[in-house]
Amino acid sequence: MQRNPDRFWNPYLGGVALGLVLLVTFLVMGRGLGASGASFRLGAWIENAVAPAHVAKVPALASTLEDGSPLNDWIVFEVLGMVIGAALGAYTSGRLGREILRGPSFGAAPRLALALAGGILMGAAARMSRGCTSGQGLSGGALLSVGSWAFMLSVFAGGYGFAYLVRRQWR
Amino acid sequence: MILPFESLSDERRALGLAFAVVAGMAFGFVLERVGFGRAQKLAGQFYGSDLTVFKVMFSAIVTAMLGIVILSGVGVADLSALNAGYTTYLWPMIVGGVLLGVGFIVAGYCPGTSLVAAASGKLDGLVTVAGLIVGSLVYSELQPYLRGFHDAGRRGSFHLYDWLHVPHAVLTAAITVIALAAFVGAERIERIVNGGRTAAPGRTRSAVFLGFVALALAGLATLAIPVVGSAAR
Known part of the structure; x- marks a missing residue:
């Protein structure tokens, strides 16, 4: 099979594949897919290793210790698989490789600064909304949860509303 | 009710976590293959030049939504158990x-x-x-x-069908119709923004769209199944 980094799956067929993975996960696990829960738990695990006394005082962090380690949760295992699966997908499509993705006339350092800033904002936002585009938008969306649909519409509103201000990083 | 399994109960936890890894692998692989590992492609959604994010997400939601309404409609899946976490x-x-x-x-x-x-x-x-x-x-x-x-x-646990007071299956059929119209609209926006350059939709797209219509009709058909005991939707 020829590797072509510019070739992607048909978006509708890819969506059906994603939907089937989500459906099977719902039926087997009783819950949908997610992502941001795992980065939060990884953070709680790191903070608990460095400052356990402080973690015990912060309710949201202390609650991740209920099953022993913050990493003892199914979402951590799901995201571990996600990283393996994504690396396999990138390797077999010729897209695996160290680079900083940005527009041709935008610098690497400002791009990384924006990536960090956006990440921090999303990390906080996903805690606020009990999940990100995966766990809240996709999974709750398929169950037709009102909160999930309100969340998804808000994500698009926020993205479209702010896109003009950061357009230079893609040019 | 057969599904969902209690995959994370104590005696089955190791197996449940192993499944979580496999499900995650499939999830990550699909996201990579549709192009979601590339920032420019994702950002294109917000400039109208590449609406892949919308197409993939909405197709995935429609697929899982129709699967859930059919399987709960025929009594194989317990909808309230799935809703518990949301x-x-x-x-x-x-x-x-x-x-x-x-x-x-x-x-x-x-x-x-x-x-x-x-x-x-x-x-x-x-x-x-x-x-x-x-x-x-x-x-x-x-x-x-x-x-x-x-x-x-x-x-x-509050759903669009509770809010709108319509049966679950009827709403999923309506959302499917809205999705198909939105996909056609999204393709039109891409054509306008990219100055007429068309990514040929092709046969795969037609097959997926037909599949959605067939599944939406199957979902509606489950409304004819008499509700038995506690299996109420």
Whole structure:
């Protein structure tokens, strides 16, 4: 099979594949897919290793210790698989490789600064909304949860509303 | 009711976690293959040049939504068990959504896709993941001071079909029709923004669209099945 980094799956067929993975996960696990829960738990695990006394005082962090380690949760295992699966997908499509993705006339350092800033904002936002585009938008969306649909519409509103201000990083 | 399994009960936990890894692998592989490990492709959604994010997400939602309505309609899946983990907190979900959307276009990734990018070797993706961790820890510190807001608009397990007072299957059929119209509209927007350059839709697209219509009709057909005992929808 020829590797072509510019070739992607048909978006509708890819969506059906994603939907089937989500459906099977719902039926087997009783819950949908997610992502941001795992980065939060990884953070709680790191903070608990460095400052356990402080973690015990912060309710949201202390609650991740209920099953022993913050990493003892199914979402951590799901995201571990996600990283393996994504690396396999990138390797077999010729897209695996160290680079900083940005527009041709935008610098690497400002791009990384924006990536960090956006990440921090999303990390906080996903805690606020009990999940990100995966766990809240996709999974709750398929169950037709009102909160999930309100969340998804808000994500698009926020993205479209702010896109003009950061357009230079893609040019 | 057969499904969902209690995959995380004590005696089955190891197997459940192993399945979680396999499901995650499939999830990550599909996200990479549709192009969600590339920031420019994701960002294209917000400039109208590449609406792949919308097409993939909405097709995935329609697929799982129709699967759920059919399987719960014929009594194979227990809908209330699936709904258990998804409680609506309207206000923090709306504000969190807007902030996440802003973070999405600033970072070029959403949380899940930043993991895909990081796994593909993209440093901007890795930095976004580091940011996610920091942001979630900072919010945990602030949470005791935001308690009123964090739990505002609590509606419990509340669904669009409860809100609109229509049967689940009828609403899924209506959403399927809206999705198909929106896909055609999205393709038109791409054509306009990209100056007429058309990505040929082809046979795959027609097959998927026909499949959605067939599944939506199958969902409606489950309404004819008499409700037995506690199997009420």
